[in-house]
Amino acid sequence: MTLSMYQASVPVFVRMLGNLRSLIEKGGAYAEARKFDGTLLADSRLFADMFPLARQVQIATDAAKGCAARLAGIEQPKFEDTEKTLPEILARIDKTVAFLNTVKAEQVDGSEARPITLALRSGELKFDGQSYLLHFALPNFYFHVTTTYNILRHNGVEIGKMDFLGRVS
Amino acid sequence: MTLSMYQASVPVFVRMLGNLRSLIEKGGAYAEARKFDGTLLADSRLFADMFPLARQVQIATDAAKGCAARLAGIEQPKFEDTEKTLPEILARIDKTVAFLNTVKAEQVDGSEARPITLALRSGELKFDGQSYLLHFALPNFYFHVTTTYNILRHNGVEIGKMDFLGRVS
Numbered sequence: 001m002t003l004s005m006y007q008a009s010v011p012v013f014v015r016m017l018g019n020l021r022s023l024i025e026k027g028g029a030y031a032e033a034r035k036f037d038g039t040l041l042a043d044s045r046l047f048a049d050m051f052p053l054a055r056q057v058q059i060a061t062d063a064a065k066g067c068a069a070r071l072a073g074i075e076q077p078k079f080e081d082t083e084k085t086l087p088e089i090l091a092r093i094d095k096t097v098a099f100l101n102t103v104k105a106e107q108v109d110g111s112e113a114r115p116i117t118l119a120l121r122s123g124e125l126k127f128d129g130q131s132y133l134l135h136f137a138l139p140n141f142y143f144h145v146t147t148t149y150n151i152l153r154h155n156g157v158e159i160g161k162m163d164f165l166g167r168v169s
Numbered sequence: 170m171t172l173s174m175y176q177a178s179v180p181v182f183v184r185m186l187g188n189l190r191s192l193i194e195k196g197g198a199y200a201e202a203r204k205f206d207g208t209l210l211a212d213s214r215l216f217a218d219m220f221p222l223a224r225q226v227q228i229a230t231d232a233a234k235g236c237a238a239r240l241a242g243i244e245q246p247k248f249e250d251t252e253k254t255l256p257e258i259l260a261r262i263d264k265t266v267a268f269l270n271t272v273k274a275e276q277v278d279g280s281e282a283r284p285i286t287l288a289l290r291s292g293e294l295k296f297d298g299q300s301y302l303l304h305f306a307l308p309n310f311y312f313h314v315t316t317t318y319n320i321l322r323h324n325g326v327e328i329g330k331m332d333f334l335g336r337v338s
Contacts, residue, residue: 001281003172003299012303046215046323112170125337130172134181136337142311143333149312150319154215162291165308 005071006108009133013064013141014100019166020060020145021093023152023159027053028086030157038086044151053151055081057089060144061096067137068100070116071129072107174240175277178302182233182310183269188335189229189314190262192321192328196222197255199326207255213320222320224250226258229313230265236306237269239285240298241276 031038042054051059058081069076077099083089114129118136127136149164200207211223220228227250238245246268252258280298287294287305296305318333 001297001299003174003177003281003302005172007299008172008177008303012307015304016308046319047325050322112172122331127337128170130170130176131337133172134177135184136334138181138307139185139311139334140330142308143315143318143330146312146315147319150215150316153219154323156216161309161312164312165305 004105004109005111005129005133006105009071009108009137010068010100010103010105012138013068014097015166016141016145017061017064017093017097017100019164020057020148021090022166023149023157023163024057024086024089024093026159026163027152027155027157030152030155031086039084041152041155041157042084042086042089044155046147046151046154050147053148054083054089056144056148056151057092058083060141060148061092063137063141063144065096065099067133067141068103068108071111071114071133072103073111073114074103074107173274173278174280174298174302175274178240178277178306179237179269179272179274181307182237183266184335185310185314186230186233186262186266186269188333189226189317190259191335192318192326192332193226193255193258193262195328195332196321196324196326199321199324200255208253210321210324210326211253211255211258213324215316215320215323219316222317223252223258225313225317225320226261227252229310229317230261232306232310232313234265234268236302236310237272237277240280240283240302241272242280242283243272243276 027041028038031041043052045052065076083092111129116127116129116132118125152159196210197207200210212221214221234245252261283298285296285298285301321328
């Protein structure tokens with residue numbers, strides 16, 4: 001067994017998106033138990049000019065599908081970023097995982113040197129596939145998944161780090 | 170070029186710990202400009218029973234040095250977890266990076282199948298090296314670095330995601 005670009009990307013995203021799904025479900029159960037609308041959690045944020053939970057999940061799922069597609073050299077599905085409620089956010093996660101599950105190891109493996117160009121608001125970023133995965137896509141993905149966790153936790157949802165990590169061995 | 174266990178671990182940790190250092194320095198400058206003691210930031214948290222910033226950095230640095238040492242099959246330095254102030258926290262990061270820089274690629278590469286056992290409060294976890302790195306060590310590390318970011322951001326420190334990601338290409 002040798003570490004591969006596929007192993008370090010697609011299964012990591014699928015696994016963590018499953019954990020993210022469970023975290024958000026716990027948020028929904030918490031809202032229901034407290035008798036408030038879960039959409040308030042979806043619209044919650046850690047600071048006035050930070051993105052709310054719904055947007056955090058949109059970006060996390062974009063990070064995952066964008067990375068898989070760029071490494072594989074295929075088109076990614078475009079999602080409209082219209083999610084407002086927790087069920088809509090869960091559906092966004094599900095359609096991302098459904099796409100990721102169509103990406104095959106042989107499409108991603110060997111993409112270490114593949115040129116990747118990202119057009120960000122701040123300008124163009126150029127990478128090779130390995131640097132893109134390790135130093136941009138994975139930290140960016142984890143940033144938004146963790147921030148989603150922190151928004152839920154900050155609102156009192158009873159989750160712990162083992163929910164974030166999931167079943168690990 | 171082929172993705173390797175070393176490339177996916179040690180340089181990732183070193184790079185992100187440098188970014189974490191810059192984030193905390195910005196926290197210190199913010200406290201100074203606002204004329205409050207930076208230790209208040211070090212002791213700040215997102216919810217009553219979450220760990221404060223100082224502990225987040227202790228765990229992030231432990232995650233990095235523990236992962237590098239376990240994959241390399243060497244002893245890791247033990248730190249005493251006494252950091253209270255922002256300068257002490259920066260020093261913790263620096264000594265972690267100094268250790269990581271002693272770990273060589275040839276010690277870590279080929280560790281995909283190395284048996285790794287973690288003794289957690291919740292029980293023993295057993296992994297192979299690759300699963301440990303991808304599904305435990307990296308998410309755990311990013312969790313605590315991102316939570317540090319979120320604690321600073323929640324307190325109004327003017328940082329953005331590009332500070333978290335660092336110079337990326």
